[in-house]
């Protein structure tokens with residue numbers, strides 16, 4: 001799955017990255033007197049001043065419990081929390097704010113689907129179709145259902161250049177109850193044909209579940225346009241705080257899903273002989289939720305809306321093109337970059353092998369130059385096995401990255417050659 005160098009046509013960057021970078025306090029930090037080149041946003045993103053300020057202002061002036069108290073401060077806090085939900089709903093084009101359930105992260109959102117919806121609706125022998133590029137968050141909960149329920153898993157394989165191989169899709173979906181797949185691979189950067197897959201799932205009578213964790217931060221998202229049934233994503237990858245994510249689901253499906261966790265906030269009534277669930281979405285938000293984080297999540301999507309998600313995507317196409325060109329030109333066969341070369345189906349994630357260096361060594365040497373990349377299996381061990389590697393180094397770009405960051409990566413890789421005498 002190594003790339004060949006793509007075309008070198010460049011287009012003006014639609015984002016003013018210098019101005020954007022200036023809004024991220026952490027990126028003004030230096031280590032050993034030198035700037036930081038943060039190329040690990042597929043892992044987690046940095047936070048702009050607008051998000052930090054929104055959370056601080058809320059904590060300083062309006063923090064109170066939500067949904068529980070009659071006093072004005074609590075009503076204000078509840079309104080702010082619900083505004084966060086409304087902003088997130090708008091960002092992904094949900095039909096209604098109540099289709100957004102706040103979860104801890106995308107992992108919890110996918111667990112709600114597999115464990116709560118699947119626990120109620122899937123039975124021995126039922127088929128769930130996944131793909132070979134899934135993150136563990138979209139694998140392990142289904143494996144748990146295999147163990148508990150005896151469901152069957154089928155897998156969509158990959159093409160040599162890291163796309164989904166859909167040649168056998170109809171057969172794989174035959175009789176399936178669920179197709180659950182990533183909209184964008186966190187390892188290969190591959191963008192999958194989401195609407196096409198949702199339609200194929202529905203034609204086969206299956207639900208379409210989208211792991212949109214890598215997709216939502218980088219693209220215009222339209223869950224209704226996809227025709228999906230559920231979608232999961234995290235705030236921390238889209239300039240928001242950690243500790244909060246979202247499950248989007250069609251209302252009738254959320255209503256047909258039993259609660260995931262039990263406790264306060266998720267009930268309409270509790271008696272000695274049982275309980276009645278609160279309506280959606282409170283039904284899935286047991287306990288005190290991440291209140292300040294919901295305000296930050298809302299501020300983060302507003303920050304991205306301010307940049308314009310089409311501009312964000314175009315910026316990442318241009319920067320990824322530059323990175324592919326630069327790394328291929330400077331290192332030729334010494335670097336193998338996994339995933340598709342066609343930027344129409346690729347996001348800003350570059351997993352690579354460099355000479356015969358272990359990815360952890362690569363990452364440590366890059367760190368000497370303040371270039372932050374992730375090394376490891378990226379929570380995608382089945383995919384690592386298919387690629388025939390134990391790990392990769394992964395550089396990933398976002399709205400605050402520019403060509404300097406890519407050049408710093410390339411220079412630091414040169415430095416790695418010197419250090420290891422290659």
Ligand SMILES: Cc1ncc(COP(=O)(O)O)c(C=O)c1O
Pocket residue numbers: 042043105106107108135137138182184185186211213214234245379
């Ligand atoms: C494709 C994909 N799905 C799911 C997740 C899980 O996200 P979180 O750790 O925020 O729950 C990740 C995180 O890296 C991811 O890349």
